Amino acid sequence: MDDLITRQLEQLLRESKNIFLPVGELYERLAARGMSAWMDESLLLQLLLEDDRFIVLDGLEEALFSEDAPFSRRLRELGLLRGPWVVLSERIVSPSVVMADLLHYLRELNAALESAWQRMTEEEPEVAQDILNLLMMGDMLERQVKQALRDAVIQDMENLLENGGLAEEGDEHPSSPLPSMPR
Numbered sequence: 001m002d003d004l005i006t007r008q009l010e011q012l013l014r015e016s017k018n019i020f021l022p023v024g025e026l027y028e029r030l031a032a033r034g035m036s037a038w039m040d041e042s043l044l045l046q047l048l049l050e051d052d053r054f055i056v057l058d059g060l061e062e063a064l065f066s067e068d069a070p071f072s073r074r075l076r077e078l079g080l081l082r083g084p085w086v087v088l089s090e091r092i093v094s095p096s097v098v099m100a101d102l103l104h105y106l107r108e109l110n111a112a113l114e115s116a117w118q119r120m121t122e123e124e125p126e127v128a129q130d131i132l133n134l135l136m137m138g139d140m141l142e143r144q145v146k147q148a149l150r151d152a153v154i155q156d157m158e159n160l161l162e163n164g165g166l167a168e169e170g171d172e173h174p175s176s177p178l179p180s181m182p183r
Helices: 004-015 023-032 041-049 070-078 095-118 125-163
Strands: 020-022 054-057 085-088
Touching: 004 023, 004 041, 004 085, 020 023, 023 041, 023 085, 041 054, 095 125
Parallel strands: none
Antiparallel strands: 020 085, 054 085
């Protein structure tokens, strides 16, 4: 597809400080520009899945946690990293770039949770405890992503030494570090 909406999607994803964005957020941004009158989120998702310029990822939790980790079950229940997410394929240069972006997203999420926790009143002890638990889970997740980022940087350096250079922006990376949705 090569139309006004597609060009807007590409522009939104190129200009975003984050590499990947939730489909829902893209839909809302299109709606704010008056470009979603004839479609809903599910149709947008279908259009994205059919276009090779976009990579649609399942929820990020599948890429980050094992099924049996207690905090991963809780994050799944809360849907904090639930997908689908959209990536402009030209922005995936290496796994380390994706992991760095995810780390940035997690830090923003943790900062928002901490701010909410600090504003809690004594009249809401259950909510305050839930937010505190989320902060602890976010910290554990951030540590996992930092380790994944370190591993990805090492892999990028090995690729650099092996191939004489990293992939240029726009080159396809042979393997994505995140699970794609079936087309």
